[in-house]
Amino acid sequence: MKVLVTGGLGHIGSKLIREYAKRDDVELVRVLDNFFVQRYCSLFDLPLNKKYEFIGGDIKNKEDVEKAVKDIDLVVHLAAITDAPSTINNEEETFRVNLEGTKNVLEASAKAGVKRFLFPSTTSVYGEAEGVVDEKTIDLKPASPYAKAKLEAESFVKNAYKELGIETIVLRKGTIFGTSIGMRFHTAVNKFCYLAAMNKPLTVWDSALESKRPYLSLDDDIKALQFFEKNGSPGELYNVLTKNYTMHEIIDAIKKHAPETNITITKSPILNQKPYHVDDRKIKELGFVPEGNLDEDIGKTLRLFKAIQNSNLGI
Numbered sequence: 001m002k003v004l005v006t007g008g009l010g011h012i013g014s015k016l017i018r019e020y021a022k023r024d025d026v027e028l029v030r031v032l033d034n035f036f037v038q039r040y041c042s043l044f045d046l047p048l049n050k051k052y053e054f055i056g057g058d059i060k061n062k063e064d065v066e067k068a069v070k071d072i073d074l075v076v077h078l079a080a081i082t083d084a085p086s087t088i089n090n091e092e093e094t095f096r097v098n099l100e101g102t103k104n105v106l107e108a109s110a111k112a113g114v115k116r117f118l119f120p121s122t123t124s125v126y127g128e129a130e131g132v133v134d135e136k137t138i139d140l141k142p143a144s145p146y147a148k149a150k151l152e153a154e155s156f157v158k159n160a161y162k163e164l165g166i167e168t169i170v171l172r173k174g175t176i177f178g179t180s181i182g183m184r185f186h187t188a189v190n191k192f193c194y195l196a197a198m199n200k201p202l203t204v205w206d207s208a209l210e211s212k213r214p215y216l217s218l219d220d221d222i223k224a225l226q227f228f229e230k231n232g233s234p235g236e237l238y239n240v241l242t243k244n245y246t247m248h249e250i251i252d253a254i255k256k257h258a259p260e261t262n263i264t265i266t267k268s269p270i271l272n273q274k275p276y277h278v279d280d281r282k283i284k285e286l287g288f289v290p291e292g293n294l295d296e297d298i299g300k301t302l303r304l305f306k307a308i309q310n311s312n313l314g315i
């Protein structure tokens with residue numbers, strides 16, 4: 001199998017492209033990334049047993065994309081502007097990359113005869129939801145341009161199965177935690193680990209303490225991306241998560257490894273923030289079993305900072 005990973009230098013991609021090296025059935029791993037986040041380190045020391053190709057190009061550029069999809073069997077389309085808060089002041093470019101860029105990669109893939117196209121969306125398309133939400137929930141309230149663009153891209157990707165004849169699967173993923181060589185620290189758990197390691201207080205909204213949110217370990221995410229190479233119904237979307245955790249559970253796990261961490265609880269600026277819970281029965285019914293371990297991954301993330309002498313870790 002020949003695989004293209006767009007955005008392959010990022011938090012998820014940098015680990016995924018290394019996982020393929022463990023497989024005999026993967027012949028080529030091609031990466032398309034425009035260094036939007038400057039993670040050159042993700043190209044360091046790639047396993048020598050596998051054929052890697054790198055294209056420094058942009059998903060907005062049709063020529064780059066056409067070159068990237070040539071002779072490819074599977075596309076994992078990770079490239080996106082991902083730091084949701086930063087997209088509030090960058091709406092146009094977010095739509096250009098996350099929606100138009102996705103259309104480019106999808107159309108070029110279909111034209112080139114790619115068999116399957118995996119598209120990561122986000123559980124933040126549920127936005128300020130309430131109660132239990134699942135793939136059938138229609139009252140979606142994405143709050144950021146990031147989530148809005150992902151939601152629009154989702155329907156384009158789903159419809160492409162019928163309209164363009166390419167097998168597409170949408171993964172609505174929880175917030176990732178866990179380490180990789182190209183990891184980022186915008187996301188909740190990783191950011192808290194960094195702050196805890198640097199002796200900085202963690203500021204938490206009172207309303208968030210006991211409300212659950214969907215999280216996904218990086219290992220489970222990679223397992224899911226490999227699972228959907230062959231499983232799942234084309235044109236469908238699936239929630240993918242390790243578990244719904246409360247902020248309390250996340251803080252407890254951090255405190256286990258960094259007991260001196262200070263927690264500051266503040267009043268939430270959002271009134272009536274309702275707890276919600278993302279249901280992942282649909283993927284589980286296919287036989288997918290998430291195995292991620294929040295506690296272990298938090299320990300691993302904190303230990304990355306262990307050599308910093310003025311850290312809070314004492315590891």
Ligand SMILES: NC(=O)c1ccc[n+]([C@@H]2O[C@H](COP(=O)([O-])OP(=O)(O)OC[C@H]3O[C@@H](n4cnc5c(N)ncnc54)[C@H](O)[C@@H]3O)[C@@H](O)[C@H]2O)c1
Pocket residue numbers: 006007008009010011012013032033034035036037038039057058059060077078079080081082083097101120121122123173174175176177182183184187
């Ligand atoms: N990390 C999470 O918590 C999470 C949760 C749900 C969904 N996702 C989705 O998974 C995918 C990967 O996420 P990540 O955490 O690895 O993000 P990341 O920001 O670490 O990586 C994204 C990669 O895309 C590249 N990129 C950005 N714009 C590009 C462009 N125009 N052309 C080519 N490459 C471009 C960046 O340089 C970067 O290497 C994204 O689509 C994201 O929306 C992530």
